[in-house]
Amino acid sequence: MEIADADRTRAFGARLLELLTGNVLTMLIGIGHRTGLFEAAARGPVTSGELAVRAGLAERYVREWLGAMVTGGIMEYDPTSERYELPPEHAPLLTGATASNIGPATGSMRTLAAVLPQVERCFVDGGGVPIAEFAAAAGDGLGESWRHVYDEHLVDGFLGRVPGLLDRLRAGAHVLDLGCGTGHAINLMARAFPRSTFTGLDVAADAIAQAETERAAMGALNAKFLVADAARLAPEPTFDVITAFDAIHDQADPETVLRRVRDALAPGGVFVMVDAKFSSNLEENIANPYAPMCYGISLLFCVPTSLAGGGAGLGAMWGQERATAMLTDAGFTVEAVLDSPRPQNCIYVCANPADAPG
Structure with a gap:
């Protein structure tokens, strides 16, 4: 099949990847909401082990979840200290009993x-x-x-x-x-x-x-x-x-x-x-x-x-x-x-x- 506009096809492929990624991140945001991970992360920069303790969860699962949160642009990571942070600008949309919380x-x-x-x-x-x-x-x-x-x-x-x-x-x-x-x-x-x-x-x-x-x-x-x-x-x-x-x-x-x-x-x-x-x-x-x-x-x-x-x-x-x-x-x-x-x-x-x- 001949593609009339290859650039448009590539752009649409990128859009589809964005949609699929958003779907997965939505599921993981839901996990963060229901397990209290966002509320725990909002208390300050934290390692994966510390966050697991804060939230009372299994560290291995928390670590993988954090990887998705960082690469998805939801949280930030400092490789020197190995600490993760929920930016204060993001926290109002992911924490609290407010209408702004997407959880x-x-x-x-x-x-x-x-x-x-x-x-x-x-x-x-x-x-x-x-x-x-x-x-x-x-x-x-x-x-x-x-x-x-x-x-x-x-x-x-x-x-x-x-x-x-x-x-x-x-x-x-x-x-x-x-x-x-x-x-x-x-x-x-x-x-x-x-x-x-x-x-x-x-x-x-x-x-x-x-x-x-x-x-x-x-x-x-x-x-x-x-x-x-x-x-x-x-x-x-x-x-x-x-x-x-x-x-x-x-x-x-x-x-x-x-x-x-x-x-x-x-x-x-x-x-x-x-x-x-x-x-x-x-x-x-x-x-x-x-x-x-x-x-x-x-x-x-x-x-x-x-x-x-x-x-x-x-x-x-x-x-x-x-x-x-x-x-x-x-x-x-x-x-x-x-x-x-x-x-x-x-x-x-x-x-x-x-x-x-x-």
């Missing part, structure tokens, strides 16, 4: 990899993969990737950007969170706004069980959780505030869910939908550095979980144009689309047109 995201990647054979079969057989399969693969790591995001940004970063919402929650409101997962957002809101009542709803029983455990530990008496399908949400009772964090596009029947949300919204209520900040048009996402990751997660999780329930397979990359159109078709007035604390997400602020003065 929890590697757990999500491990979950997706565990279910990958089932997704591959869907390419041939069609259908989908039930969300319970992902929950089982995630185990105790279910919901971890969003936990620190909520801790750091939920109240001021997400809710605080919606005009008047914090005042409403402080005064006392009935709040529903759809697709609440392990319920951390609900539990945090319940603690922050004791005059309001909060209900979390999710179809995943394992996630709700974790939510209830955390609720009990936090003593959040103004919160409760339900295992239920959002597409069957009843119009009564109504809620003053309904939220959905990165959840609507995962629904088997998002159109019905949005209509149910509109019907369950009390007069003067607000629907706050946090979702992916992309265009519905592929060509407009090409230059977005977050787009390949989001298309991949959509393929490996969002689409198969929706199709498993006989749904539309909308996917995370439905985009702002389609999201706005679907919200309007469901009967909402989209009052604003706001930036969120995360560049890959935006915040839709929606009201029921029936509330507008006639």
